[in-house]
Amino acid sequence: MLESICFPKYSRAVRRRVSRELPLSGLRPKPKETPPLERTLRDGPQVPLECFTNALGLNIIVYSWPATTKRPKAIILMAHGLDGFAESDLAKRPGLADGKGFRGSWLEALTRAGYLIYSFDMQGMGFSESVVDGMRSMCFDYEDYVDDALQLRHLLSERHPGLPMIMLGGSMGGCVSLLAAERMPSAFAAVVVMAPAVGHFEKLKAKPSNMLTLPLLGCLSACVPHVPVGAKHINPDSAAVAEEFLLGLPRYNQPARMRARYCAEGLRAGELAIAQAHKLTMPLYIIHARDDEMTDYAGSEALMAAAASKNKVLINDLEGADHQIVEADANRYGLKYVQQLIKWLDQIH
Numbered sequence: 001m002l003e004s005i006c007f008p009k010y011s012r013a014v015r016r017r018v019s020r021e022l023p024l025s026g027l028r029p030k031p032k033e034t035p036p037l038e039r040t041l042r043d044g045p046q047v048p049l050e051c052f053t054n055a056l057g058l059n060i061i062v063y064s065w066p067a068t069t070k071r072p073k074a075i076i077l078m079a080h081g082l083d084g085f086a087e088s089d090l091a092k093r094p095g096l097a098d099g100k101g102f103r104g105s106w107l108e109a110l111t112r113a114g115y116l117i118y119s120f121d122m123q124g125m126g127f128s129e130s131v132v133d134g135m136r137s138m139c140f141d142y143e144d145y146v147d148d149a150l151q152l153r154h155l156l157s158e159r160h161p162g163l164p165m166i167m168l169g170g171s172m173g174g175c176v177s178l179l180a181a182e183r184m185p186s187a188f189a190a191v192v193v194m195a196p197a198v199g200h201f202e203k204l205k206a207k208p209s210n211m212l213t214l215p216l217l218g219c220l221s222a223c224v225p226h227v228p229v230g231a232k233h234i235n236p237d238s239a240a241v242a243e244e245f246l247l248g249l250p251r252y253n254q255p256a257r258m259r260a261r262y263c264a265e266g267l268r269a270g271e272l273a274i275a276q277a278h279k280l281t282m283p284l285y286i287i288h289a290r291d292d293e294m295t296d297y298a299g300s301e302a303l304m305a306a307a308a309s310k311n312k313v314l315i316n317d318l319e320g321a322d323h324q325i326v327e328a329d330a331n332r333y334g335l336k337y338v339q340q341l342i343k344w345l346d347q348i349h
Helices: 002-006 008-016 106-112 143-159 172-183 208-223 238-247 260-275 297-306 325-331 336-348
Strands: 050-053 059-065 074-079 115-120 165-170 190-194 228-231 257-259 284-287 312-315
Touching: 002 008, 050 143, 059 143, 074 143, 074 172, 106 115, 106 325, 106 336, 115 143, 143 165, 143 172, 165 172, 172 190, 172 260, 190 336, 208 228, 208 260, 228 260, 257 260, 260 297, 284 297, 284 336, 297 312, 312 336, 325 336
Parallel strands: 074 115, 074 165, 165 190, 190 284, 284 312
Antiparallel strands: 050 059, 059 115, 228 257
16 A cells, blocks of 8 residues: 555556566667667677667667577677676776776677677666656566566567577575576576575674564655665775776765665565575576675575576685676686686587
């Protein structure tokens, strides 16, 4: 009742929704009035941005990077992390503020290896519409993010019939990727997750302010879902954080705290991803630093143990507390980890 009064746009959209997995429109050119006017990564392929209208009636912005081979080996559908946007997650950073980030990145390595990459700005993040006008990273139901991934998968399977689909995501996007594959296992040839936000989140729960908030979270989520209450982990890469503030909205949303409903839904979704991991029968590739300070490595261990996949790999030899694995790989490891991933992907086709 409270949501229908305070947030009528979302309530109306849910009542009108016909299917969670089917969008209201096909892929089409991005509306001219919708920013950005140009790609953030100007040192890579300048494929025009597209969008689709999701099942809630929101315009979701879609990006793509073509494979450089004559025929793509597979499609990689990528889900980005919390408060970011799709162009950044596989780019080399910092450098985005100068229009750079494609060269020497996972994006370049994967497309050169023959993989066609698509991604999308999650609703309420980047340049996609929000369920509440003027509010970024607003979430009522975590499954809405999963819906958008599956709706785009449906559109891409129609555009590229016969091409295998690989789901890939990091942090929050890792949780979304897992839930999408668990809901529709037959839709994906493989799943790749980097530092996925799954498990019981003991590190986040141990933050002093979160310890005070947690007993009240159910009430806060129901009564004031939009209020920021949950303390976030701070990215230890100061140069990347400075760049995020420089680029600012709508590319990056930088609140100090997460909204009440998002916190409740994120906790639920992270535990659900582990509880349903027996549905993961496709090849599974996990990369997670043991000392990651932003998402718990224990969640990846639990995922590895619970997944039914016969071909499953957990890479955990990264040094230190790397959470931004793509950035670390590009800047410190000489793209070692993406080359290992490409070798694995090539073997499963």
